Amino acid sequence: MSSSRDRLEIEFVEDPAVDLLRVLFDYGELLLADVSRLRESTTDVLLTRRLETQLQALNPWIDQDGIRRAIAAIARVSAIDLIDANEKVHTALTYGITLPHTDANGRRQDRSVRYFDFETVEKNTFEFARQVAIKGPRQEIIPDIIVYVNGIPLVVIECKSPGLSDPIGDALRQFRRYEGRDEFQGLGAPRLFEVSQISLALARDVAKSGTTATPTRFWADWRDPYPLSSDALASRLGRTPTPQDALLAGMLAPENLLDLVRNFIIFETIDGKRIKKIARYQQYVAVGRTIERIRTALRPDKRGGVIHHTQGSGKSLTMVFLAIKLRRLPEAENPRLVIVTDRTELDGQITGQFQRAGFPNPTQAESGEHLRELLSGGAGTTVLTTVHKFQSAVPKRTDVISDSPNIFVMVDEAHRTQYGALAARMRAGLPNATMIAFTGTPIDKKDRATRRVFGDYIHRYLIHQAVKDEATVPIYYEMRDARMRIHGVELESAIRRAFPELSDEEIQKLKRGTRLQEKVAGAEERVRMICQDILQHYRETIEPNGFKAQIVTVSRDVAVTYVETLRDLGAPECAVIMSTANNDSARLQRHHHSKREREDLIARFKRQNDPLKILVVCDMLLTGFDAPIEQVLYLDAPLREHTLLQAIARVNRTADGKKYGLVVDYWGDNQRISEALEMFSEDDGVLSAMRPASEKYQLLESRHRAAMRLFDNVDRNDEEACVLLLEPEDVRARFELDFQRFAEAFDMVLPDPKALEEPYLADLKWLSRIRATARRTFSDERFDARPYGAKVGELITSHLQSEGVEQLLQPTDILDPAFLRSVAELHSDEAKAARIEHAIRHEIHVHRDENPTAYSSLWEELEELISRRRTDRVSAASQLARLEEMATRSAELRSDAGGIRLSGTSGAILPLIEFRPDLDADTRREIASSIATDLEAMTQVIDWHMKEDVQRQMRRKIKEHLRTAQSDFQEMEASTAKIMDVARARFSK
Template identity: 50%
Template sequence: KSPTIQNPIEDAITQLLRYQEIGEKFKGQGAPHLFEPAQILIATCGQVSMFATMGTIHRHYAEWKVPFPMTLDELAGTQPITAKGMYGLGLIHKGRKTRKGGETPLQSKGGATPPLQRIPTPQDVLLYGMLYPDNLLDIVRNFTVFEVVGGTTVKKVARYQQFIAVNRAIERILSAKSPARRGGIIWHTQGSGKSLTMLWLTVKLRRIAGLENPTIVIVTDRVDLDKQISGTFERCGFPNPERAKSVTDLRKLLRSGQGKTIMTTIQKFQEATGKLHPVLTEEKNLFVMVDEAHRTQYKSLAANLRRAMPNACFLGFTGTPIDKKDRSTIQTFGPYIHTYTIEQSVKDRATVPIYYESRLPNLRVEGETLDTIFERVFKDYTDNEREEIKRKYATIEAIAGAPRRIERICLDIIEHFEKYIYPNGFKAQVVAVNRDTAVTYKATLDRLGAPESVLIMSATHNDPERLARYHLSREKQQELIERFKDRNDSLAILIVCDMLITGFDAPVEQVMYLDSPFKEHTLLQAIARVNRTAEGKDYGLVVDYWGISRCLQDALGIFHPEDIEGVMRPKSDELPRLESRHRAAMRFFDRVDRGDMEACLKVLEPEDVRAEFDISFRRFTQSMDMLLPDPSALPYIKDLKWLGKVRNAARARYRDPSLDLSGCREKVRKIIEEHIQVPGIDRLLEPVSIFSERFDEEVARLSSTEAQASEMEHAIRHEISVRFEEDPVFYQSLKERVEKIIEEKRQERIDAARQLKLLQTIKDEMINVHKVAETMGISETELAFYNLLSNVVVGAGSPRPFSPPASLKVAEEQAPYGEKKEPKKELAGLILESLEKLSVIDWIHKEDVQRQMRRQIKRHLRAAGYKLDEIEPLTTELMELARVRLGR
């Protein structure tokens, strides 16, 4: 798309969605079967470029930000290209070495051109990164999978960080000077597709001939993660993922031949007291991928892993960075292969930013002595009551689980959830310090009438009745988890303490109510539950009741600052952004009287200005949505309502569908809608069709001739746009006349009064088109066919005058006086009659019926004396008209 049009990327993606008929509103408007062989879809306008695959919904379109194997500087030409980069571009062939160790430039293998000599645009980066022949073939062959999700097959292609990580891992494996140096660590922040990265690395390892179909072992530290990863492999059709049930079973699988993919847990490598772990295999053609490789249990069992598979290549995957003091993880796996940080993921929209908010500070239990905490939490009790409680609650965890404290938190959770989260259709997770406290949360939320919740926790045979009543089978737990993940299901709150805190993926979860002490890696993993993307989800939120946010720097102090940049942001950080976005939206009207709606609408008349205003308005509403109903946002509500009113008035005046409220979240939309439904305002904001009896009355209400002409102009433009395909020739002629009137007004050849009069004439012609058909004795549909036959529209160009064939002219000339025939009208009737006979139900989706229709049209046109070079394009135009007129 041209970068000069309004919302070019939005238009491009919407067009691709329409062609594929993705969404109910696009049914019958495209040709989805044409996209089935397409590998990659690209929407680009130069400054923004996004890619996807067939069937991808709007929010999953992504950018490709690195022109791998080159760097951005190499692509720009500001740095010399390395041999690796030149080979990737096809500028050199591998194997020809220079004396300095480089490779000799030869003729390009695939007609590749040298890099740019300018700053690369996002379009350049995507084209070089994805579409250079070697990369494109690699993506198609090794980085595309079909995953079955909910009974639907979904095509997925790698994002740039996955593509680079896998290829760098392969490069290290193939170029290492010793087997011990083949491994390393891939740190890709949680929610960015780590399981698929493991899958694609496995696929590529399988397909490298020199590796001779290796065996691959995938190690996790929990059964649920083991199932999650194996489930991803199985859903993507990856052959033979097998789960080892024991060490003996693992040894058997490892020794039963090459080419297996084996799933196992780290617990299989626990060493018996006083014994060395047995060697399971000495095979060299073995790759061990360890998920969440930073965890403590891996450090203690690393020696057992090495001893069990002494010649294997170890590849560590982690969703959190390696901490400053951690040397064992690097020693076990090797240095980083590739990193993809939290901040990068948010910028790429692979995840949403996480904000935190501390609530009920008097109830926090972190960072003070037990006595201090006790005095603060129970300050409202009498001395006798406090003494009794003190004997009962002798630990911090016991204080945390006190029913009075939990009740106050639950009341706050219900209020917060129903005001902030639930209106936008999202869900919540409550994290308790232990199972007993989790049960208290569940019972209290139920008693207080909270939205539907479920408690999922581990169980033991010795649990007391209070806990045992909440025991669930594994099958029942899975059923409830699936309900929670379903946005349309009423199950809204998930209560946990020792399960579903890490490795749990539910995009519908927006808020975590945290009442448990987390630090370091566990904290990073826990809060990432709310960072998954979902439709309408701009951020995740951690609400802290424990007090961890007060010690956030200490909790994350073991990491390098650059590794955890952007991990959690105080919700208060949004206030300065709100102030800035408010100013950006209001500045459009700095030079006009804000009480004069016509003056404000005049500001928004240019399409490019409306596009800029729309972006500013949406950003302002995002910040308002995040903060409302916080008191800090209340001063901005008046301007929010006013801007919403102006925006809706502009939508009505300029018939601009992009200015609807669909992009606003429910909380903000409700405020605006309640305001614009006030009597007097709603009428102003309601677009009226020129075919409505009220139209002239509504135009007359406007205060000036200029405003009346503007309303008339945009109403006509809108109707032409909506109805154009119903009679292309007629509406194209009207469109050209409107453009001419507008140009004459712009050059001040006519005034607003004359402009209004000319536009009124065009409006009357549109309304009375049926009278033209009646005068000719034909239907409006026949009239549309007649117009095409009289004035052929070729492709997307302007109409060209039609010269009737000689046979038609002769027929007209030989007709007796007073009985002059109209062969074109008769031809239109014959063609329409033939098509109506063939138009069975759903014919627009039946190629055999359309083939018969085209034959009939061509037969009639040949009989009427049309030339061969006119018949084909005219047949195409008549078929398009038939789809519109007869395909309803």
């Protein structure tokens, strides 16, 4: 290294680092003379005399022999290798060691020796020294900075000039030499790293952290100076913090350093090799903020929340770190911990993670009864379970398992099953538990909002942050189209000839019910064409780099077709991983694997040198499957939203030499990827518009009453009589609507245990039974297309012609703004029109009850336009323009031309009033709100909509307000009639 670069290293890296430690955190600086005075020789890594003083202060009972033994326990460790030695030292440092002791009365008893005071940080001594020489067996090493706590070297820091081309790479090579591993085997001074716990590589504008023997790709950024904010750090430094500053402040603040050593380091055995892991910053901050919330929440039900960390960023380890921290939290009072997943394979994976991390006695619940037994036991247990076991563990809402407040429930992948009856039973069984959600894709669709259920965010770590931190690799997306052509007229004739016994209506139901899209997807000619394309792409792009592939198909039948076709084409070794059933066809059963066989295949796939290169799946291995060796996912299934995100994330794990993950999509519906990625940037505004809980309970009550009203005058135990009430078709149609609305309201309240209260759940089950019986009795059952499925598949295949695979979209980074633009460019006028048409239909469906007049008019216009389109009298471009205009009008129905926005009944009334142009926005808003308030008060009269005198008063009140807004009599009459329609729609249910 030149003297110029030496100067840059010292001036821009080393000096700022020690200044920060000294000024910000009051570390003491030891000169080399001090180090010589405090240790025995240059071979010693401990500052023995400082440690003797601190051991005496922290353990006043200890004698000189005890001090000597305590020092020897971490200075002279018998171990098989460096990691084994480091683990033994870490255990001693965090838990202490036990020594025999004779008290003043001559009684012998064992006592624990503490090396640190973890509770009162000020009682420890924090120091650093620069350029300390440590003599190894053959060579001497001189780290730039060593941080000592109580004379124990906990942190080794290597500084590199920011002028180097690869300063961090140079620093990591230096650490390998210091540790005497890899190409430096037998060199260095590994004894230092038997004791040290954290290694830091600094170069001002880039800084990374690791620990003992950390592989190069696992060295990580630390971007958050938590608990300091970035602004607070800048204020205290008097300058803009560098990445180096953020790392040092976040990891070496005295409280943080001891916390990291005690609670955020674990040792795991993976593939027979013992490895050491230290938390990444997002894990540390998430756990810290969770503990803060638990400590400071004003009410027990406010202690929980959502940890949203993108897939592949280590959520399972975060759960382990949180569990370790909770175990030591005094406020948690020796807690019971419950780790909940929604799938058996995830339950096994999380259990394995806890066991590998050495977490004490995690117990996997085997059944609902076993779960209840485990949670009814004493404090301090750790239980791992699937959410489904709460079904039998809590058969009734009143079957409380435990009302203890020191139960902490951690729910993995909380966006999937945590909104329904199972989750409600979990909450009913553990009413005072703290619920903490871990998710990679929280959703806010309708009322199934992760944050509504669990509480506000505790911490978020999103996909772009993970890519920036190199915690995950970027994901590229490529679209290919397997072009197929079906002779439609000939196929229609063939179907009719094949099934002459079916009516025209049944033929149409047959085409809808036999999953034609799936039949086309699984056609042998199409699958063969795609397999040929996959093999060419894999052999040219993926296999040369030593990586593997996963293929996702639309069904198990298609998965089998894929694997058989791949083998026929001479592909590398491949296997299908799928669920099984006893009544599977012989074809499927040839590909069945036992649980052990599946586990063996998955383990082989994860091993780099194993010849198993391709896994074909349908619904398995899409979530929680961690295989860094997988670089490409070939997608031939209509996955959507969080399921699509979970599948995509299979390729984002880091691996040596892996620069990106790739998704090659053959399904073709590019709108799916756009919709899925929008979930990454969740709009907080959605939440403010959600119904409050009290309103949902009222809605549940009123819709329950409406659904049950039909059976008021009949004995409900006489189900035959109840079913006969539904014989008239119009009664049956009304009942179906009331039932659907009640079920919807019930779903809105879930997972609140209030939904399980009587009579709601029991009545919903009873109504479902009556509904099913009525359908059978009055021939309402749907046409069953299943018996015809195989033959229809054969007919489709025989009429299918291949036209080759076309690349529609070049591989593009999904986080690149150009990506969504590229996807948008794929949309033709026809496709855009179809999406807008669908959106308008949905808008009308959702809001028609609120404002029947306005939305009915929009509905009629839409139907007329579509009818004209069918007769080819409107071009695609013209239709698109009309639909875009209608979409704008639809959006404006909840605001006037002046941009006035109101919600609820006021928002429905506002666009129905033709205001005078001289009225300002505030006046218009006030008039609509006043009408809504008066109507709501007047509709409290029971059966008001059947009483003409009440409606007369309502019309009079509406006109009183309209006189302020309108002068034309005819306009006033028309507006009054429309507003009364809104009142009937909103207040008659």
